[in-house]
Amino acid sequence: MSQRELVVVGLSHRTAPLALRERxxxxxxxxxxxxxxxxxxxxxxxxxxxxxxxxxxxxxxARDARAAAQAARAWLGSRAATxxxxxHLYEHSGGEAVQHAFRVAAxxxxxxxxxxxxxxxxxxxxxxxxAAGTTGVLLSRCFQRAFAVAKxxxxxxxxxxxxxxxxxxxxxxxxxxxxxxxxRRVLVVGAGEMAEAAARHLRGExxxxxxxxxxxxxxxxxxxxxGGEARTLDQLAAELALADVVVxxxxxxxxxxxxELMQGVVKARRHRLMLxxxxxxxxxxxxxxxxxxNVFLYDVDQLESVSRGATDARRREADAAERIVLxxxxxxxxxxxxxxxxxxxxxxRARFREVVAGELAxxxxxxxxxxxxxxxxxxxxxxxxxxxxxxxPLTELKRSADHDDGARLLxxxxxxxxxxxxxxxxxxxxxxxxxxxxxxxxxxxx
Amino acid sequence: MLVTATFLSASALYALSGxxxxxxxxxGAERASRWATGALGVAVVAHIAFLASDYAVGGNLPTADIxxxxxxxxxxxxxxxxxxxxxxxxxxxGAFITPVTLLLLLGAGFHRDVATVPEPVRSALLPVHIGxxxxxxxxxxxxxxxxxxxxxxxxxxxxxQLGGLFQRMPPLDELDSLGLRLVTVGFPxxxxxxxxxxxxxxxxxxxxxGLTPSRLTAMLAWVxxxxxxxxRALAGFRGRRAAxxxxxxFACALVVLVGYVLRAExx
Numbered sequence: 068m069s070q071r072e073l074v075v076v077g078l079s080h081r082t083a084p085l086a087l088r089e090r091x092x093x094x095x096x097x098x099x100x101x102x103x104x105x106x107x108x109x110x111x112x113x114x115x116x117x118x119x120x121x122x123x124x125x126x127x128x129a130r131d132a133r134a135a136a137q138a139a140r141a142w143l144g145s146r147a148a149t150x151x152x153x154x155h156l157y158e159h160s161g162g163e164a165v166q167h168a169f170r171v172a173a174x175x176x177x178x179x180x181x182x183x184x185x186x187x188x189x190x191x192x193x194x195x196x197x198a199a200g201t202t203g204v205l206l207s208r209c210f211q212r213a214f215a216v217a218k219x220x221x222x223x224x225x226x227x228x229x230x231x232x233x234x235x236x237x238x239x240x241x242x243x244x245x246x247x248x249x250x251r252r253v254l255v256v257g258a259g260e261m262a263e264a265a266a267r268h269l270r271g272e273x274x275x276x277x278x279x280x281x282x283x284x285x286x287x288x289x290x291x292x293x294g295g296e297a298r299t300l301d302q303l304a305a306e307l308a309l310a311d312v313v314v315x316x317x318x319x320x321x322x323x324x325x326x327e328l329m330q331g332v333v334k335a336r337r338h339r340l341m342l343x344x345x346x347x348x349x350x351x352x353x354x355x356x357x358x359x360x361n362v363f364l365y366d367v368d369q370l371e372s373v374s375r376g377a378t379d380a381r382r383r384e385a386d387a388a389e390r391i392v393l394x395x396x397x398x399x400x401x402x403x404x405x406x407x408x409x410x411x412x413x414x415x416r417a418r419f420r421e422v423v424a425g426e427l428a429x430x431x432x433x434x435x436x437x438x439x440x441x442x443x444x445x446x447x448x449x450x451x452x453x454x455x456x457x458x459x460p461l462t463e464l465k466r467s468a469d470h471d472d473g474a475r476l477l478x479x480x481x482x483x484x485x486x487x488x489x490x491x492x493x494x495x496x497x498x499x500x501x502x503x504x505x506x507x508x509x510x511x512x513x
Numbered sequence: 514m515l516v517t518a519t520f521l522s523a524s525a526l527y528a529l530s531g532x533x534x535x536x537x538x539x540x541g542a543e544r545a546s547r548w549a550t551g552a553l554g555v556a557v558v559a560h561i562a563f564l565a566s567d568y569a570v571g572g573n574l575p576t577a578d579i580x581x582x583x584x585x586x587x588x589x590x591x592x593x594x595x596x597x598x599x600x601x602x603x604x605x606x607g608a609f610i611t612p613v614t615l616l617l618l619l620g621a622g623f624h625r626d627v628a629t630v631p632e633p634v635r636s637a638l639l640p641v642h643i644g645x646x647x648x649x650x651x652x653x654x655x656x657x658x659x660x661x662x663x664x665x666x667x668x669x670x671x672x673x674q675l676g677g678l679f680q681r682m683p684p685l686d687e688l689d690s691l692g693l694r695l696v697t698v699g700f701p702x703x704x705x706x707x708x709x710x711x712x713x714x715x716x717x718x719x720x721x722x723g724l725t726p727s728r729l730t731a732m733l734a735w736v737x738x739x740x741x742x743x744x745r746a747l748a749g750f751r752g753r754r755a756a757x758x759x760x761x762x763f764a765c766a767l768v769v770l771v772g773y774v775l776r777a778e779x780x
């Protein structure tokens with residue numbers, strides 16, 4: 068009997084350069100079609116794609132893990148066009164895949180460990196997969212647990228407290244260039260989550276915020292939020308000439324701020340110092356802009372150098388967070404193994420119910436004067452007998468799921484009671500304890 | 514004896530202070546920065562004692578000749594820096610300023626025989642010439658240290674090397690505007706210095722009219738600082754190029770001073 072296995076294939080800031088990551092990044096409007104396309108290959112049952120500026124990862128659940136991983140690789144390869152991806156890809160399966168998902172959500176695999184944005188991004192990725200109908204019991208449970216793990220890590224360790232998010236690094240850099248930020252003009256181009264966080268940070272330091280967006284409504288909404296001013300994209304050059312700090316995070320596939328545009332801007336602003344932070348993937352700002360005199364450009368990868376230099380205290384917090392992740396992975400694995408029991412438990416219960424129902428049907432006509440109420444009592448008694456008889460065997464099966472003899476015991480139960488269980492034909496019951504679930508199934512049949 | 518002792522103490526203390534500032538710049542231990550500033554404070558006291566004893570023993574005024582002027586300039590640079598330190602977070606600049614201070618003081622001690630100013634040169638204009646030149650060099654020495662810090666900080670920021678040294682440096686924009694202020698103060702002083710110098714030299718009547726190498730270098734310094742200010746006003750010229758212009762200007766000013774010291778030595 069085969070069970071769904073979890074696999075993750077992807078690349079991140081640890082394995083791939085920004086130039087490659089930006090080519091693979093999946094625009095939000097395409098993600099639904101891509102997810103459905105992956106499931107349509109038939110190689111996998113469930114999938115979630117996490118695409119942020121620092122990673123593109125395909126989480127899949129399938130009975131044939133190898134075929135599913137192959138499908139995920141093929142899909143990633145198709146996005147990379149001619150660049151060979153293999154040297155940059157990693158693949159984890161089973162418990163390791165779960166551990167990876169938990170670490171990512173808890174911001175332990177982030178470029179800036181402890182930064183809070185990643186959790187929102189993973190939630191969005193999961194939400195998109197749910198909307199596309201490509202999640203099932205395994206990935207749903209995995210991601211729900213990942214969110215819970217992230218929350219635990221945040222509340223039980225000090226990792227978030229010591230975290231230097233990309234937005235706070237941008238803020239720190241601005242302070243190193245300009246000193247006091249009071250009254251400085253900050254231009255936020257686009258409306259990404261990280262740009263919002265950066266704007267909030269800089270606003271807190273007393274900077275004046277100007278939000279520039281393709282959509283005037285969105286720009287105005289954000290500007291209201293920060294007490295700033297709203298501008299549209301056609302005012303970009305004029306605003307660049309006025310700004311001290313620019314934080315860009317649009318979803319544009321090409322450069323929004325080109326070298327040619329900036330050459331004019333530098334003259335118009337009379338060579339005043341300027342800090343540009345490009346947190347978009349693909350990048351918004353032509354990297355050659357960084358060569359211009361008095362212009363300092365940082366992209367996401369370069370911000371990493373600022374976040375390095377973890378202190379001992381921070382490492383201790385990270386260790387504590389890793390322990391939480393391992394605990395939760397063990398719990399998840401117990402649950403996943405117990406999933407294998409579900410079809411057997413359902414079948415066992417059905418077999419017992421079938422025998423009892425048959426005997427009741429045969430005996431009832433011979434019991435004279437049996438009213439409806441008495442018949443109900445009899446049914447309840449039969450149920451109670453079935454439950455009591457099955458209680459110990461089911462408890463034992465569940466307990467053994469955690470041990471090596473679990474599969475043997477499961478096989479024995481199936482043979483002893485001549486159960487025909489084909490996991491491939493059964494969709495596992497949703498969430499929770501399979502034994503309790505089997506009770507529910509049994510009751511539903513009644 | 515007292516003169517030599519105070520001179521050596523001041524020099525040693527400047528060197529010690531410089532070593533502490535360097536250690537602070539490299540490693541970032543706050544303690545090193547405190548010790549450096551402490552040593553610099555004591556060095557200033559020793560320096561004042563040196564000038565006072567030199568006057569008491571040898572009757573040399575702090576502006577008597579080029580060496581006395583160098584010693585006075587060095588003292589004022591140190592005092593100027595200590596004053597700036599109270600207002601700005603400039604501890605790391607000590608690593609650049611103390612060597613300049615030490616260099617100027619050592620220049621003063623290059624030869625202790627005082628070549629007195631020739632009689633024809635003495636005039637009411639002379640103290641003005643000496644005074645503005647001293648103050649000008651002080652402003653440019655500080656501007657040089659600020660410009661050097663700017664160039665280093667800018668390079669670190671451009672190369673994304675945001676480690677310890679970068680963190681200890683003052684913000685770029687502050688360095689830029691502080692450098693500008695110092696050059697703005699130094700430039701008119703240098704201009705007056707050059708003009709009064711020309712007048713004094715013409716009164717000397719030694720036939721040394723026209724462009725001697727030292728005058729040419731002084732003019733070059735003037736052109737450098739003038740360009741830094743002029744281009745900034747006209748075209749917004751600032752940042753690294755302005756810092757390099759400032760450093761070049763100060764280098765020219767130093768060449769002029771070295772020329773004077775050597776000439777005094779020869780005479």
